Amino acid sequence: MKLIAAMSGGVDSAVAAARAVEAGHDVIGVHLALSSNPQKYRSGARGCCTIEDSHDARRAADVIGIPFYIWDMAEEFHKGVVENFLSEYQSGRTPNPCLRCNEKIKFEAVLDRAKALGFDGVVTGHYAITKDSPTGKTLHRAADIDKDQSYVLAVLRTDQIEGAIFPLGDTVKTDTRKEAKERGLFVANKPDSHDICFVPSGDNAGWLRERLGSETGDIVDQAGKKLGEHKGAYTYTIGQRRGLALTVPDPTGEPRYVLKIEPKSNTVVVGSHDALAVSTISATPPTWCGPIPEINKTLRGFAQVRAHGAPLACDYKFDGTNLIANLDEPVFGLATGQALVIYDNDRVVGSGTICETI
Amino acid sequence: MSGIYLDHAATTPMLENAIAAMDAQLRTLGNPSSLHTQGRHTRKDVEDAREILAKELDCLASEIIFTASGTEANNTAIKGIYWQQKSLGKNVVVISSIEHHATLDPAAWLAEHEGAEVIHAPVTRDGVIDLEFLRKLVASRGSEIALISIMHANNETGAIQPIAEVVKIAGDIPVHTDAAQSFKKIPLSFKSLGVMALSISAHKIGGPLGIGVLVLRRGVEIPALLHGGGQEREIRSGTLNAPAIVALATAAQDKSYDADAIAKIRDDFAKRVTQVVPGSFVNAINANRLPGIVNVTFPGTQSDTLLLLMDGEKVSCSTGSACSAGVHRPSHVLMAMGHDEISAMSSLRFSFGRTSTQADCDGALDVLPSVITRGRAASGV
Numbered sequence: 001m002k003l004i005a006a007m008s009g010g011v012d013s014a015v016a017a018a019r020a021v022e023a024g025h026d027v028i029g030v031h032l033a034l035s036s037n038p039q040k041y042r043s044g045a046r047g048c049c050t051i052e053d054s055h056d057a058r059r060a061a062d063v064i065g066i067p068f069y070i071w072d073m074a075e076e077f078h079k080g081v082v083e084n085f086l087s088e089y090q091s092g093r094t095p096n097p098c099l100r101c102n103e104k105i106k107f108e109a110v111l112d113r114a115k116a117l118g119f120d121g122v123v124t125g126h127y128a129i130t131k132d133s134p135t136g137k138t139l140h141r142a143a144d145i146d147k148d149q150s151y152v153l154a155v156l157r158t159d160q161i162e163g164a165i166f167p168l169g170d171t172v173k174t175d176t177r178k179e180a181k182e183r184g185l186f187v188a189n190k191p192d193s194h195d196i197c198f199v200p201s202g203d204n205a206g207w208l209r210e211r212l213g214s215e216t217g218d219i220v221d222q223a224g225k226k227l228g229e230h231k232g233a234y235t236y237t238i239g240q241r242r243g244l245a246l247t248v249p250d251p252t253g254e255p256r257y258v259l260k261i262e263p264k265s266n267t268v269v270v271g272s273h274d275a276l277a278v279s280t281i282s283a284t285p286p287t288w289c290g291p292i293p294e295i296n297k298t299l300r301g302f303a304q305v306r307a308h309g310a311p312l313a314c315d316y317k318f319d320g321t322n323l324i325a326n327l328d329e330p331v332f333g334l335a336t337g338q339a340l341v342i343y344d345n346d347r348v349v350g351s352g353t354i355c356e357t358i
Numbered sequence: 359m360s361g362i363y364l365d366h367a368a369t370t371p372m373l374e375n376a377i378a379a380m381d382a383q384l385r386t387l388g389n390p391s392s393l394h395t396q397g398r399h400t401r402k403d404v405e406d407a408r409e410i411l412a413k414e415l416d417c418l419a420s421e422i423i424f425t426a427s428g429t430e431a432n433n434t435a436i437k438g439i440y441w442q443q444k445s446l447g448k449n450v451v452v453i454s455s456i457e458h459h460a461t462l463d464p465a466a467w468l469a470e471h472e473g474a475e476v477i478h479a480p481v482t483r484d485g486v487i488d489l490e491f492l493r494k495l496v497a498s499r500g501s502e503i504a505l506i507s508i509m510h511a512n513n514e515t516g517a518i519q520p521i522a523e524v525v526k527i528a529g530d531i532p533v534h535t536d537a538a539q540s541f542k543k544i545p546l547s548f549k550s551l552g553v554m555a556l557s558i559s560a561h562k563i564g565g566p567l568g569i570g571v572l573v574l575r576r577g578v579e580i581p582a583l584l585h586g587g588g589q590e591r592e593i594r595s596g597t598l599n600a601p602a603i604v605a606l607a608t609a610a611q612d613k614s615y616d617a618d619a620i621a622k623i624r625d626d627f628a629k630r631v632t633q634v635v636p637g638s639f640v641n642a643i644n645a646n647r648l649p650g651i652v653n654v655t656f657p658g659t660q661s662d663t664l665l666l667l668m669d670g671e672k673v674s675c676s677t678g679s680a681c682s683a684g685v686h687r688p689s690h691v692l693m694a695m696g697h698d699e700i701s702a703m704s705s706l707r708f709s710f711g712r713t714s715t716q717a718d719c720d721g722a723l724d725v726l727p728s729v730i731t732r733g734r735a736a737s738g739v
Contacts, residue, residue: 028666033685054684069666070684116736117667 001120002026003165006106007060007068009053011180011187012125012168014060018183019167020123021064027123029061029068032110034077035198060185071113073105080104082198089208089234092261093337093353096307097196099152102126107160114163121163125176128153129169129346130161137161139289141346144172151304154341154351155287205235217266219246222259222275230268233261239276239333246270257333277330281305283340283352286323290349293318302343303327305334305354316342316349323352361672362718366711367513367539367651368676373564373609373712380566380605390598391589400600407607414610415558415573416547423572423590424603428538428559429460430583431572434594435534435555436464436507438580440474443504443532450499451476452506454487454519455694461507461536462690474504478694484645485517485695493527503531510537510546510556514678514691514707515642516651518544525552532578538562538570542615543648548573560602564712565609569602615712621649624710627719628652634723635730641692641705650710655697659704659733662686667732668706671725676707704737 005017007029021027031054054070061068081100088095111122127142128150136158142148156164168176180188195202214232221227228246230236240258250256250272257276260269281303293299296319302311303325313328325340334357342349383403388396390404405419412419425431440451451465455478468474477495480488487508496503506528511518521535534555540546542563548556556573560566574580574593586595628640631654641653656664661677668675678689688702697705708722 028670031684058684067666067669069662070686072662072685074685113663113736116738117663117732 002118003028003121003123004110004114004119005029005061005066005123006110007031007057008125008193009056009060009187009190010125010193011177011185011190012127012173013057014064014125014185014187015176015180015183016123016125016165016167017061017066018064018179018185020165021066023167025123027064027066028119029057029064029066030110031057031068031070032073032077032105033070034073034081034105056187056190060187063184063186071110073109076109077101077105077198080109085196085198086208086211088337090212090263091337092233092263094237094335095337096152096339097198098307099155099339102153103155103160107156107164111160111163121165123165123167125168126153126166127168127171127173128166130164130166133290135291137164139348140169141343141348142168143170146308147173150343150346150348151307151309151339151341154289154339154348156289157287158289161289205232208232208234215266217268219244219268219270221256222269222271227256227270233263233266233268236261236268238335244270273332276332276334278332278334278357279327279330280358281325281327281334281340281354282322282356283325283354284322286318286350286352288350290347293349295320301349302345304341304343305331305338311343314342318350322355323350361674362721364673364675364708364710364714364718364722366714367516367562367707367709369561369567370564370711371713372561372566372605373612373614375612376565376605376609379608380601383601383604386600388600390600391587404598404600404603407603410607411571411610415541415556415571416549417556417573418576420591421548421573421576423574423594424598425570425572425590425594426568426596426599428536428557428562428570430594431557431559431570432458432460432507432534432536433464434572434580434583435557435574436461436505437468437472437583438593439505439532439534439555439578440468440472441581442579444472444474448502448504449474450502451504452479452492452495452508453477454479454481454508456481456485456487456512456514456517456691457507457509458513458536458538460538461509465507475502479508481517481694482645483696485512485515485642485691486645487519487524489520489523489527492524496527496529496531500529500531503528505532505534505554507534507536509539510535510551511540511544511648512642512691513539514651514689515645515653515695516648516709517642517645518647521551521553539648539651542610542612543617543650554578560606560609563609563615564612565606566602569599569606571606617649620710620712620714623714623716623719624650624652626716627708627710627723628654630719630723631726634727638730641695650714651707652709653692653705653707655692655701655705656730656733657701657704658737659730660686660737661704661706663736664704664706664729664733667729668722668725671729673722673725675722676709678702678705678707 003025007013126149127147129140130137141150199207219228227248256270259271303314314325316325341351388400390401408419451474465476469476532554538559541558554575560569584595638656688699692702
């Protein structure tokens, strides 16, 4: 096949590209420039937007022996990922930008461009497995469960998965590093990226404050009684306990947690740990990585609600609009805006953005 | 590496005799600044080369300052002349809006760090400096102008600039010209141009990478960028790169660049490209241009995509400019000529050189229509 290898400058995508070449594919390396002004991130040297990373990606492509180009996806990234990130926070939700990047950039903008140029698919260094099935390709958890990235890929439609090649799905990360070293790829020891790539300082709250302002508002209890003040509701996360600076102590002496962020009234609601418990999760709009379940039919599966969260046994159903999961055991401190991903053992059934929790 | 190489303006194959000269010099022991036998021997080779270059550039041997690149020559001239003139109370730097980054960026640096006011002189739609603008500027603010730096020929379009006219308008104002693209492609005489300073680069003429020349008028003393042994008139320090210098001089003497033959291939390409790709057009078509360069706009495409596709067809050409991270940017040269961003990002430069053949031209034209079709499809998604 003729493939585009998306190369971030990290070890995973470099080894993935090398394996695709070795498998006999005709591969071209592409580094995605996601910031319209990469220079400003020069000192950051983290994430996927730096000069150092584009250099590392080029060097890896040269060592592998494939052509290499830079694709400017800054505009698409800003529209599809950064703006969405901001508007989700403004709406009181906690978004996952990596998931949006997979959905809108790597397996939409890049895949579409690749196809228009006559390529068959996009190779990435994601840890996930695809399998052929009678209804098309399906998405599964990686062999290395600690590195499994099926959660951030679950947002892909079947046609997007058809164009996705994940050569590292069967590999554990330590072996990837070892293989990179054996292949002479100097990125072998490059540290993993953890932060949000367009927040180079790692200071998410500060970055949001700069862009959304820091309008003060009330911190209230569930009855609406004012307990303190906050500087920008969106800098809080559901389940957060520290840094609330409440002036009115709880009568029982129990610690209080952020339960809810209400952007319209600009208030942060706090309460006891018990009040964080969530048993029913609704997510919309659902994306199905395979056949669409029969409407209102209750099925058994596992729900995952965080990038590296544990699978939670549940009943789930599709009511025609939302994907709804009823957990066997409650989960605590769940933010809307994150993805609900349903698994049938290791297979991704579908996903949606969490819109309501009860 | 097979394929069709149409990027001679970026760099061109080294001449065999220049390689031989460099190879021989690499095997010769001696620092040209040493006073013993070996040193004197290497010094003689360097000074022979200097005299050869002086003849080719029509300047005095003592006016030649060896640098490590054309970029260094530009930086040395622009910053040095600015500092010298600033001590006389002048702080305006005039450059054209189509300069190479090796001129744009030192000028911008002077503005940012040294109190310079940089004026970008506009160009016509054909990419030639607007002399009327310059005339008015010199008439109104001449006493403030520290220097004028305008390239001899543009690297993206090949448009030749009327430097002799610029010098006339400038009067006593120092003029520098970047002649990296024009040296050995069209007649070039330091003396008749009348500029104070001129830069060239060896690898554009079949010499090696890593060697350039600043020609600086005799008697002009400017502050140095590199301090050290003071080898080159105290204006440039660093052990002289004798092998590269000797190879540069050899390349400068070479007569195998047939400007007429190259221009003929280029013209054939320019004529037929608009036939095989309807809607495409050649930039700076009415300007007096270098023999080897043709810049074509293909509306509805993105040139970085075109480059990828051409590369896939084994044809090498160029998109103009990219930032330090390699992100494709609209060409400031084409923008200055009146293109909008979208159109400036849908243009390719094809540059022909000494080794170019009619078959190269035909081969590129063979693959272009399908590349443009695919490129247009990709830019629609």
